[in-house]
Every structure is written in C-alpha cells, then in structure tokens.
Amino acid sequence: MADYRAPIDEVSFVINDLLNISQLNSIPEFAEATPELVEAVVEEAGKFAADVFAPLNRPGDIAHSHAKDGAVKTPAGFKEAYKLFSENGWLSLAQPPQYGGQGLPFTVHMVASEFWCASNMALSICPMLSAGAIDALLAHASDELKDRYLPKLISSEWTGTMNLTESHAGSDLSNLKTKARPDGAHYRIKGQKIFITWGEHDMADNIVHIVLAPLEDAPAGVKGLSLFAVPKFLVNEDGSLGERNDLRVVSTEHKLGINASPTCVMSFGEDEGAIGHMIGKPGQGLACMFTLMNHARLEVGLEGVGLSERAYQDALAYARERVQGRDPVTGESTTIIGHPDVQRMLMQMKSLTGAMRCLCTDNALSHDLRKHSQDQDEQKFHQNRFALLTPITKAWCTELVNEVTSLGVQIHGGMGFIEETGVAQHYRDARITAIYEGTNGIQANDLVGRKLVRNQGHGMRAMLAEFDQTLATLPVGEHELMRQRFTSAKDDLSESAEFILQHADDSPKLMGAVAFNFLMQMGYVLGAWYHLRSAGVASEKLAAGEGNQAFYENKVTAAEFYITQLLPRAAAHQQAVIHGAEIGSRLGADSFY
C-alpha cells in the first residue's frame, strides 16, 4: 500500500481551471476566500490528511471500535488524531463565523472532505455526521439551541449523529416506534435506534444525537415525525456539561468495512426518558432531516471519490513496482504498468475518479451559489441544479467506487486478496456508500420521481442546455471524435428523459422500473461532459504552453479514454430504459422462484 498523498494538482485543476471557484470570491460573504487563501487551505488539508489520518487507516481497520459496558473504545491514535483535527478547526471551514466558523465556501469544505475520506474513511464519517447535525440545527433550531450546541459542534469538541433507522424501519420511516412526549420545556425520548454511526465513542466530550421520532399523539406516517437534539451529556445554561442523559450504546455491529467506526445500537430512555429538545416544529421532522441528508448525500458521493483516489494511488504504485511478464512493445521484462490491460484498468480508475470529482465539486459549487449568489435567478437556477444533481452525485459515485476499488484489488492480483496489502480494505469500506444515506435505489426514485417527472423535465432540460452550451463553445474541429460521441450521448439522454416523461403514467411501476438505469445513464453523460470540458481547458493550456504540459496532456488522454471506452455504457443504460421499461414494469413477486 502506497502512502496517501492528497491529489492537489487534480483538485486545483477542477476548482480553478474547470469550475472557476474564484467566482465565489466576488460574493460579499466570501470576500476573504481569495484564490490564495483557498489554495493554502487545500494544501494544508492535504498535508493533515496524509500525515495524521492516513497512517491510522489500516491499523484502525484491524483494531475495530468495540462497545463494552456502555462505552466504545476507538482504535489507538484515533482520539489524538481527532483532537488535532478539532484544534486545527478543519470542520469549521465553511461554518458561519457567528458560531466560530471560518465562513469559507462549502466547496472548499468539500475539497478538504475528499482528503479526509481518502485518508481514513471510517474516521472521516465522524465529522461528516457532525456537519449534518450542524446543518439541521442551523436551518431549523431555535437561537437558544443554536447557541447551546453549535460552537462546540463546529469546533469539533463535540460530535453529532443521525438517528433515523430502527430495526423494522430503514428506507421507510413511516412507522417509527421511538416516541417523544413533552415534559416541561423539553421532551422525553424512548426507543431504540440501529445503525447509528459514531453513536458512542471516546473522542469527544459530548455527542449530540439528532433523533427522528413522532410525538406520542402524532398522526401516523412520516408527517407525524419530529426532530430532536438529544445530547449524551445534558448541557447547563452556562454551556458546561451536566448530568449524563438517559441513553446508552447497547452494542456495535461487526461489519464488512469501515470497521474503525462504531456502528451502534442506541437505546434512549430506558429509565425516565432521554431529554431532548425539538428542532423545528412538530411534524416537520422529516423535512428538517432532509436539510441534513442533502448534504450528507453529497458527502457520501464524495466518499466515493476519496476511496477511488486512494485505491488508484495504491494500484498505480503497485503497477509501477511489480515486475511480471514482458512489455508487448519492447519484449523486455517489465513492471506490470507495461501491460495494456493493466493500463486499461488504471485508466478506468483514473478517468472515473476524475469524472466523479468534477461532479461532486460542481454540485458543491451549485450549493454555494444557490445559497449565496447575489442574483436571485442564479440562486433559483442552482437550487434546481443542486436538487437534480444530488441523487446522481450520491448514487453514481457510490456505484462506481465499488468498480474502482475492485479494479484496485484486481491490479494487485493475488496480493489484492490478502488483507495485509491494504487494498481489500478500500473495497470493503466502499461497499456501504451505495447503501447508507438512502440506498441508490432510493436516489434513483428521487431523481426520476421528484427531479424529473414532478419537475416536468425543467431541471433536466436546463442541464441539457448546459451541455449544448459546452458544445457551442468548443473550438470547431477540436476533439472531433469526443464531440461526436458526447453529442450522441446527450441526445440519447434527452430521449430517455422524454420517454420517461411521456410514459410515466403508463404504469405505476414504470418510473421505479427504469429509475436506476436512467440515473446511471445520466451519471455517465455528466462524466463525459466534465471530461470534454477538461480536455477543452487542457488544450488551451497546451496551446498556450502554460503550466505542467504533461499534466494537461494526460487530461486529454483521460478524456479520450473515458469518452471512447466508458461513455458507451450510457447507451446500454438508455436501451435498458427504453426497451426494458415494459418487461421491468411487468415483473412481479411471482417472476422469481
């Protein structure tokens, strides 16, 4: 396993050359986010990830986190690393200065987050969940609650969790058994939640559980749900820690991956009821939770990028070092990077990872602009764009990370299957990303049901217009093969979308039957769009003789590879949508035996 190094050059290309993050600098809130500052932050984050988080990744996987007697012991070094993370203020990058944040763009936070995920996925989930709790509180909590919790969460002295799932209620939260009852100025929560990542641990002074539960007399269904902040230790009015709240970890799960992160069964209110404060209004719990989940979905997509990058670095290092066979051109003994099929696998890893990174970063930029643009039309444009791109960001990237980390294993041959090598861990760690924060099936249904059909195709057509814009601005005669193939893929995507819009009412099952393939098709076309734009930018740099010419040449190569070898998958998904909709809608429980 190679030492992780943050891909600063790649990230810098995406935020500067491709997406022009400096446009944010002209927004008053981001006046301090100069290109120089952003560059410095990104470099420091990269160093921190490489120096502090990365060395703990494999030992953490071996040690696991364990629950015992109501406490969770994290792997050696985690507590100290997390304390450094807190002291360096890494979670506060994009948080509001009012509560101790640094007020930088969300996009900058996301760039740094890639490094946390890549260097230590299991550990990175802890601040990721804190960020979710912060989002929920910022958007919906009373000022009193905000004052009480936000500064310590933002400084990472405390951490946060998301408590949704119960053993009978995963994707469907309409029938939760955990209940809340009013008790003076607060509520008492009773019930058991499962799959609570970092639900208990020894790295922070307090843990703020964000708990979804109906009031006892609430109407049935998701409209009866409310959201509560339920701290491990009660917080006194002066901000000091009070009594232990009535909640405890029951056990931790033995999982396929992310073993260093404790996945807890949490019990609330075994005695008099855990004390919680409502966030937002009664019955608004799920809506409030979605604020949090949209971010979390973006960050889970980014976990796909981080693990893919890590797997790629390991595979590349091994391919450069492992001697085996003969080079087909020279006939000489070669390291395996000389073999065309190894080159194919490496370039598949590289070009998919690059496409995913563009998508995540571009979506993060839309998030900044939907919130902070000075222009209301632009805000609205990015609101719709963010809504459309979020399920794709989450699901496409997390499907691909399984492929990329699997290729990483494959390039290592038999050594990849041996845990000591470390690359099997990436493959195991990656597998959860397609499942949590809403399975990819849920994302696909969200994309097709809400973002395409309910939106009557407006967001989709706006995206297609962006594609046309790129084609219109690409210099004539440049990258002709790529242009042709992208144009064809874009037209196919439009055809799929119109097919779904026209036929959505043919059968109550049609949208669900085609949703996943439509999402994947759109993901691949978006990936091609970013590659084509990247190639365009790189060509300009090459023509101007600017910067690292080999880097820009490789950008064009990666785009050519992606568009000729991987983009054709979009057409396969399109065929599955258009020709497969009928049989898909016709399937039933009795189609299987």
Added chain:
Amino acid sequence: MADYRAPIDEVSFVINDLLNISQLNSIPEFAEATPELVEAVVEEAGKFAADVFAPLNRPGDIAHSHAKDGAVKTPAGFKEAYKLFSENGWLSLAQPPQYGGQGLPFTVHMVASEFWCASNMALSICPMLSAGAIDALLAHASDELKDRYLPKLISSEWTGTMNLTESHAGSDLSNLKTKARPDGAHYRIKGQKIFITWGEHDMADNIVHIVLAPLEDAPAGVKGLSLFAVPKFLVNEDGSLGERNDLRVVSTEHKLGINASPTCVMSFGEDEGAIGHMIGKPGQGLACMFTLMNHARLEVGLEGVGLSERAYQDALAYARERVQGRDPVTGESTTIIGHPDVQRMLMQMKSLTGAMRCLCTDNALSHDLRKHSQDQDEQKFHQNRFALLTPITKAWCTELVNEVTSLGVQIHGGMGFIEETGVAQHYRDARITAIYEGTNGIQANDLVGRKLVRNQGHGMRAMLAEFDQTLATLPVGEHELMRQRFTSAKDDLSESAEFILQHADDSPKLMGAVAFNFLMQMGYVLGAWYHLRSAGVASEKLAAGEGNQAFYENKVTAAEFYITQLLPRAAAHQQAVIHGAEIGSRLGADSFY
C-alpha cells in the same frame, strides 16, 4: 440468510431441456449414465450440499483455518464433512472406473460442483484442487505414479494442490526459484511456493502437491519447467504411508474471503530436499499444468455460478420477508419484493446467474464430447469450442459474480453490510475468482491472442454459425424483439472480432488493449444466446402445456429481461473495442501520475 437449496429445477432445465445431456448416454463409455441415474445423482448431490456443506459455510468464515507449528487446524465440522464427502464418493463421479471412479460424464461432475461451491465455497476448493491433481496425473503420469496416487485421490482419502506461484512469480512463471534435481529414481525439490490453497490441513491422510519447478540445469524460461508430484507423506510400494516428506507449511494468509480455506506459504526441501516424482517429461511442465488449469478454469467459472445462486437465494428470501414501504400498484404496505427497483436487482441476479450456468454447463458438455464423441469431426469441433469458451467461462462468470453478490448485499440494505447476515461473505468469497487460475486479464489475452487471432477467427466463426443456426430454427414471429436484439448483438460481435483480426498487427498493444472488452462482449452475447434458446424451449413447453408452466413462463420473462436490460452492455463493450482501441494502444506508463 436463507437455507441453501440446490436449484435442481434450474439445473435439470439446462441439462435436459436445453442441452440434452442424454446425447452422452449413447456413447459407450457413458452407457450407464441414463437420464434416471443422472437425475438421481444430481438430487443426492443437492441434498448433500444443503445438509452437510451449507451449514458450515458461515461458521467456517468466522473460524478461519489457522497454521500453527507446521499444522493447519480447519474449522469445526470441516473434517467430518469432508470425510462424508469422501465416503459418498462425490469426487469420483466423472473419474475413470480403472482407479475407482464412477465413469459418469464430466458434465455431471460439474453440476454437482456448482452445489459444492454454492453451499461452501471455501471447502469446495479442496476437492476442486484434488480434481486438478487427478487430471494432471491421468494425462501425463507414468502408470506407476497413477497406480500409487490416483485411487486415494479419487476416493478423496487424499487431497491435491497446485503449486505454481512464488512471491516474485505470479502470472509470469518464467523465472521460478524453486528447483528440482535428480536423485536416483526420484527428484529433490527445494524452494518456497505461495498462495497454495489447502496446502496443509487436517482433513485427509495425505496431500499430493503438484509442483511446477525447473530442473537445476534446465534452460531459462517456461520451456525449462517440469512438473512433480510431491506428497506430504511418502508412499510405500504397498500403498501405505511412509515417512514425512521434507516440506512444511510456513504460514497462512489473512484474506478478504474464503477464510475457511487455508492459503499457505509452503516450504519444500529445507533439509535434504523434498522427494518428488516427475509427471510427464522434462520441460513439459507448463503444458502438463495447462491440462489441469483448463479444468480448473471451468470450475472457477462455476464458482461464479454457485456463489451467484447462493446470493440470489438469500436476496430473494429477504426480499420476500422484509416489510418496507408501499407497493406502487396497490398502495399497501409491502415486502420489498413489491418495489420495482428490487425486482430489477433480483432479476438481474437471476438472469445473469442463469446465463452463467448455461455457459459453464455447455462448456462442460463440449469437454465430454471433445474427449468421448464417437465422431472425430465432432471431437475436433468441440475441441475448438472448448478452447474458445474456456477463457470466457472463467472470466465472464467471475466478473459477474462480483456484480451479483454485490446486488445481494444491496437488496439487504444496511443489513447486507453486517457480517452476521451472511451475504457480505458471498461478496468477499467471490472476489478471488476473478484473480486466481489466471487473472481475467490473462483470460482475455488468451481469448484474443490464441483463440481468436492465432486461430484466424475459425473458432469464432463456428460460434457465430451456431448463433445463426438458433435464429434459423426459432419459429418465425416468436420472440420478435428478442430475436432482433440478439441478431444485432451477434452482428456487433462479428464486427468486433473482424476488427481485431484486421487490426491485430497495427500495434503490438492492440490485442491487449481491447481484449477485456471483447471478452465481456462475447460473454454477454453468449448469455443472450442461451436465454433466447431457453425462451424457445420454454415456449414449446408452454404451448404443449407440459410441466411446471409458471417455471417456463419465468424462463421467458428472465430472457426478455436479460435481452432488453443487460444485453445492451455488449454494445458498450463493442464500442470500447472499436473506438477505444486507438487510445488504448496509445496509453503508456507516462499516461498516469
């Protein structure tokens, strides 16, 4: 996790309705292999797998096999299960009666092997490797060696291993450091081998290591390699066990999966040299080993089928039991099998598994016919067919098993990521199959380099002629959409093959650059061919009102799903071959950073 049940109905459909295994019964050697006997054997094998092997699968994964003080302790119950396997003569099904075998077709052995893989992949590798050792001895050893080793290997009282890999020599065996020197009537072997599956264990009285090594004075390269039988205990002339040979297990690996199977580092000849007997002639070692490896490749493809079937059964059971969300048609609370995207995933699993099973079984049948057909032309036809299909059988099935077992995890949602559920094990166990017995990259190079280009496309065109034959015999107007799409996929495949034949000399890298995509394309087209034929047979049964009508209806449904939703992937691979060849050939070590 559901209890495993052998898919007798599926297997019976393939061997009887689709492939007409009874044609073998007319060959004198197989006069006893009546349809009734085959059916009885298959049913008993299914029961044995379900009752004896399957219950040990998860406990074996937890316990692992461990090396200590030169011995390997297998998980509780393994020794007893393996003894029963031996007593029931399960490995002897297709072995020659001369050495205690039952003389049934290889195809019957393969059907039973699917059940062993599915019920307990880690354990099943042990007899699979014994079968490999038997093959090598049968084909190349002296009568004396055969008499000494075969009866006990065939009865499974002893087991066999394959010793090829050394730490610096995996896919490339041209530079082995293990050496053999003549010493009277035998040889002395010295060296260390790694990745020796079931290299040491406590389940059998003796272990016969088949070891690849050059004689000390052999020419460099693979043409200097010889093959040796090196037993753990020397065998006296009367067949009784003699002294312990000079070889030992050094350690076992900690792996991603197949944890119950010990993967050993083996040390030969630390003292006076391990005593071995040469199999075949000096310098013929690799050729002899390929006899063994062709079978092993087929059986590894079959591991893909077995694990896919197991994952499918678990996912189907869970989907029928897990209540979540509402049925889009009725609006009622539903088990998740009511959700279209879950149906998609289940049907992907089912239709891919079915296609893989057909390919493995059809290839096994070719193996029987290439060896035993009464007609020399038919022998030759199947010789070529077997050669062409083997790399595809190995690689396509083992690529897909990763997808199918991953879908099995996905259908379980968060529970799929918890090891207790048992489905993550299938995903972990599956990952090695794309690597061992020649990585899938090696298989792809074999297909394109040897089986397509060196064969000047003859085998390929014979396969295409079989496809045309199917289209010609399909009743006019039946399954029109499937016919169209298969025809188009077949034409695409022909185009890819001709493209490679025409351009193979354009660049020394071209074949390697397109090989994997060509193999995958051909796998998907073969899968469609089997589905189309299956649908044809099923339609006949439906028209005649014969048998289990729901079963046959499902066969047509699975074919329609596969051909509309999955076959389009073949075109994506074709595009990657034709449009991707240029960039693929242009990649080099400096395309990455």
